[in-house]
Amino acid sequence: MVSRQVIQQSSTDMTQAQDERRGNVSPSNKRYYYRTYGLTISSQLELPELPQAEAISQPDVVVLTPGVAEKLEGATFRKGWLEMGDDRCQITIEGVARYRVEQGQRILLDRRVPRGDDTVADPGDIRLFLLGSALGALLHQRNWFPLHVSALNTPGGVWAFTGHSGAGKSTIGAWLHYTQNWPLVTDDVAVIKPHEDAPYLHPGPPRIKLWKDALAALGIQTEGLVRDMTREDKYHLMLNKDVQDQPSPLKALVMLERAEEGEAASLERVKGMVAFKSVMATLYRPEMGTEFNTAEQLMRESIKLAEKINIYRFRRPWSLEEMNTSIKPLLEKIMQEQGAQE
Structure with a gap:
């Protein structure tokens, strides 16, 4: 069912892009309202990936589509593609769009960034960067603490998975979502708001980014999915069911590592400096964080979070064929946490 809806949206996007190229779409003053990261967004651009919200007179964020310098x-x-200064930043993706993000409250989007003969990019690509890097910059401008994680609401509370690029956080998040039926919280960015007493994780757009082999192992067809623009064999899968869009306390952060050949999967709790460094390494786009916050503030928030949650190192074999076996130490610990809460 997910694939069919993705295909339908892709067809709509293609028709819209063709209409724009023919000059059949005029600027609209209509506003669409959505919610994500605990924010209400008013947008001139339709964002079907986000849950809809009631129209309000004073939204937290506005997305407008004027021209941008x-x-x-x-x-x-x-x-390269990123410019920052004075509570503003500008992201330019050649052939897609230009995004100006201001004071954590406004995103100005200019779709006139041509590449070759195309004067207007595919709407799906435009939204991809809007919901990714542009919103990520806005979170930093609000002095929040965005984390680059895949997170699920497990029987033992919300567990988040992170690691270096290619560590498999999306793969393990999707695997647990589909095999254990645990609601997905996020697969890219979620945010901690420092002013809150507990480390509530506020989820972002409900999408999963998976490699082609992971999709095949889970029995998901690539037809109709949005291909990642920077990685040919990676795809974006939007979810509209079994997704959690309300904040929940973060219970655990798991650093993913690749086990050596012949090494069994293992889960180890880490503390102290290792735990602190694990949190710091999870910060989404740290170059934005240091521009709109201070290094001292980011360190304080990392220390505070490391003291309030459990942090683990999970090493596993890389073979997808062994996944159901290699995740057993993880499942056992989560079930132990469930028993402790009951």
């Missing part, structure tokens, strides 16, 4: 005025940081 090619360069961010007064930028103190410029590196």
